Amino acid sequence: MIDHPRIPLAGVIGSPVAHSRSPRLHMHWLHRYGIPGHYIPMDVAQNDLREILAALPKAGFVGVNVTIPHKETVLALADVVTDRAALIGAANTLIFRKDGRIHADNTDGYGFIANLRQNASDWNPTSGPAAVVGAGGAARAVVASLIEVGTPEIRLVNRTRARAEALRQEFGAKIIVHDWVQAGNMLEGCATVVNASSLGMEGKPEFRVPLDALPKGAVVTDLVYTPLRTRLLEEAADIGCKTVDGLGMLIHQAAPAFERWFGTRPDVDQATRDAVLRT
Numbered sequence: 001m002i003d004h005p006r007i008p009l010a011g012v013i014g015s016p017v018a019h020s021r022s023p024r025l026h027m028h029w030l031h032r033y034g035i036p037g038h039y040i041p042m043d044v045a046q047n048d049l050r051e052i053l054a055a056l057p058k059a060g061f062v063g064v065n066v067t068i069p070h071k072e073t074v075l076a077l078a079d080v081v082t083d084r085a086a087l088i089g090a091a092n093t094l095i096f097r098k099d100g101r102i103h104a105d106n107t108d109g110y111g112f113i114a115n116l117r118q119n120a121s122d123w124n125p126t127s128g129p130a131a132v133v134g135a136g137g138a139a140r141a142v143v144a145s146l147i148e149v150g151t152p153e154i155r156l157v158n159r160t161r162a163r164a165e166a167l168r169q170e171f172g173a174k175i176i177v178h179d180w181v182q183a184g185n186m187l188e189g190c191a192t193v194v195n196a197s198s199l200g201m202e203g204k205p206e207f208r209v210p211l212d213a214l215p216k217g218a219v220v221t222d223l224v225y226t227p228l229r230t231r232l233l234e235e236a237a238d239i240g241c242k243t244v245d246g247l248g249m250l251i252h253q254a255a256p257a258f259e260r261w262f263g264t265r266p267d268v269d270q271a272t273r274d275a276v277l278r279t
């Protein structure tokens with residue numbers, strides 16, 4: 001039994017995690033707000049997940065972020081799952097409560113919307129359809145949050161069409177699944193375009209879709225943030241669209257977790273971005 005105050009610890013659990021920018025982000029906020037905590041990357045194999053999650057609170061951990069490949073698995077290991085995490089089918093944030101229970105949440109959808117609201121202040125998600133590329137975990141969070149903010153129609157494409165169809169089954173008739181090879185056609189009249197696939201990421205093929213049909217007033221965002229300016233964002237900016245990179249989403253999704261763990265709501269500003277980008 002520990003009877004003195006401990007240094008609060010948090011971290012990210014995944015495999016691999018060496019590439020994660022979350023340690024830089026949370027350590028920046030900890031220093032900035034004078035909180036004597038630490039945030040640690042932890043490479044954890046699937047077989048060890050249950051044991052590690054049970055042990056971490058005993059070592060002073062107040063919670064963890066969860067990344068690939070554990071985002072879905074942790075739902076079954078949590079005692080409380082928020083509605084949005086259940087809807088998305090994945091958690092990115094765990095809170096170790098004082099009563100010993102593990103609380104699982106998903107803040108990706110919040111981060112996605114907050115990033116657009118901060119960096120495209122004129123964005124109106126209700127003013128027209130959204131086009132979403134991808135049907136993985138991130139796309140599920142994007143689709144759920146777009147529905148929540150009142151987007152009237154979501155046009156969805158994915159390389160594996162069956163995964164997009166599965167999203168339609170789950171999220172309902174606002175989702176219209178389009179053909180992968182005709183992705184450009186779905187852009188006509190769209191207010192929002194989102195790349196929620198890993199295309200365009202360093203080491204992955206480029207995302208190549210003709211943007212001719214896209215209205216100039218559309219807001220285009222990419223969840224990929226390595227590189228920061230993806231080909232999609234460059235091409236959209238060239239035709240006069242407002243573009244928003246994915247780094248803001250990464251930072252915004254982290255803010256509510258930091259607040260729950262360490263008790264301070266952190267600012268999301270240029271200094272935060274600079275800290276994350278610093279090599």
Ligand code: NAP
Pocket residue numbers: 108111133134135136137138139158159160161163196197198199201204205223224225246247249250251253
């Ligand atoms: P995921 O569950 O593994 O899904 C990957 C998605 O990308 C699937 O739709 C997959 O299509 C598609 N894809 C992968 N390789 C492809 C290729 N060569 N051609 C066409 N489609 C391809 O991953 P995720 O968690 O959804 O993440 C997706 C992206 O979002 C990643 O780049 C991730 O880093 C980024 N992300 C960013 C943030 C942020 O805060 N900015 C948060 C979460 C994720 P199939 O279904 O056909 O395989």
